[in-house]
Amino acid sequence: MDVSQFDYHLPEELIAQTPAEERSGSRLMVLHRKDGRIEHRRFPDWLDYVQAGDVWVVNDTRVRPARLIGVKEDTGAQIELLLLKPMGEGRWEALVKPAKRVKEGTVISFGDGLLRAEAQEKAEIAGGRVFKLLHGEEELEPLFERLGEMPLPPYIRERLDQPERYQTVYAREVGSAAAPTAGLHFTPALLEEAKKRGVHIVPITLHVGLGTFRPVTVERVEEHRMHAEYFEVSEESAHMIREAKQKGKRICAVGTTSVRTLESVVQKYGEIQAAQGWTDIFIHPGYSFQVVDGLLTNFHLPRSTLMMLISAFAGRENVLAAYREAVQERYRFFSFGDAMLIV
Structure with missing residues (x-):
């Protein structure tokens, strides 16, 4: 398939720059995937679509404040790192800006030397490099909390006054470079x-x-390769999902990250079971879903892998029609935007 088949026109003013005043204050578009029918609701109306016995799977990852702004120790030039994942022995994969100013051996200082990063080899990703983090006796995660900022997506240009609004209320496990944004709408x-x-x-x-x-960046969908992400499914969660599936109950995912985790486990083991590891699963039209019966998600970027995933789940024509209507109805898009429920 050609990537252009997942394009749509989005006026820039519809890209949400700030969260809704209240977490659950967003709108909710409901898309019925069997017939393409669309309903316009408010997010708390999500409760009208749940059923007793449903399992709603949420991603409890917590965003690490891993956007670090420091200076080169030799020249004082400002450098920005976005830490992506630990590689062991104090080594981290990171995006670096401006990349051309950082060579192997460059040392970047953060917080007057509380944290230092020594550049090593280039990473496989464009604009990426591996860094050795040097932090003496200090614990690393508290240093991130002290020195780092939330790594907001590049399309958000407004400052986020309340960093917790880029975390779900059930965020527990620190490790993400971005929030699983479908869950941002939920309140306790x-x-x-x-x-x-x-x-x-x-x-x-x-x-x-x-x-x-x-x-x-490729023209053909099938040629795209996903970057691997780490996942964990506990024995307790696996048991609850498996048991509900056996009873014919619905398994619904909050966010595309939950979809990818569940489908990755089944693809590898043939059923949902306790597992951990890395997944680079790429779900696009033609994929046969093994676990997920419903999906709560946000509105995604044109030509993105997330558009391809929801098109695989709900049908490309249904999704594009829903997005056209969302633009017409002035929904708010992307991370801090409104929600879509696909049932």
């Missing part, structure tokens, strides 16, 4: 009400990585 009260209605909220973990920031 909404989740508690769903549980009262017999819904099971089941956590898994996928640490969102480079794929969020990288556009598809």
Whole structure:
């Protein structure tokens, strides 16, 4: 398939720059994938579509404040790093700006030397390099909290006054370079009400990585290669999902990251079971879903792998028609935007 088949026109003013005033204050488009029918609701109306016995799978990853702005120790030039993933022995893969100013052996200082990063070999990703982090006796994660900023996507130009608004209310496991944004709409009260209605909220973990920031640059969909991301599914979560599936109950995913985790596990093991590892699964039209029956997601970038995933789930024509209507109805798009429920 040609990547252009997943394009659509989006006026720039519809890209949400700030979160909704209240977490659950966004709009909700409901897309019925069997017939393409569309409903326009508010996010709390999500409860109208849940059923007793449903398992709603959420990604409990927590965004690391891994955008670090420092200076080269030899020249004082400002350098920005976006740490993507640990590689062991203090080595980290990172995006670096401006990349051309950083050569092997360059040392970058953050917080007057509290944290230093020594550039090593180039990474496989464009604009990426491996760095050795030097931090003495200091613990690394508290240093990130102290020195780092939230790595917001490049299309968000407004400053985020409340960093917790780029975390879900159930975020637990630190490790992502971007938020699983479909979950940003939930409040503890909404989740508690769903549980009262017999819904099971089941956590898994996928640490969102480079794929969020990288556009598809090839012309043919099939030629694109995903960047691997780390996932974990606990024994307890696997048991609940497996049991619900055996009883004929719905397995619904909050976010494309939850979809990719579940489908990765089944693809590897033939069923949902406790697992951890790395996945580079790329879901696009033609894929046969093994686990997921419903999906809550946001509105995604044109030509993105996320557009391809939801097109595989709901049908490309249905999705493009829904996006055209979303533009017409002035929905808010991308990370801080409105939500779409596909049932």
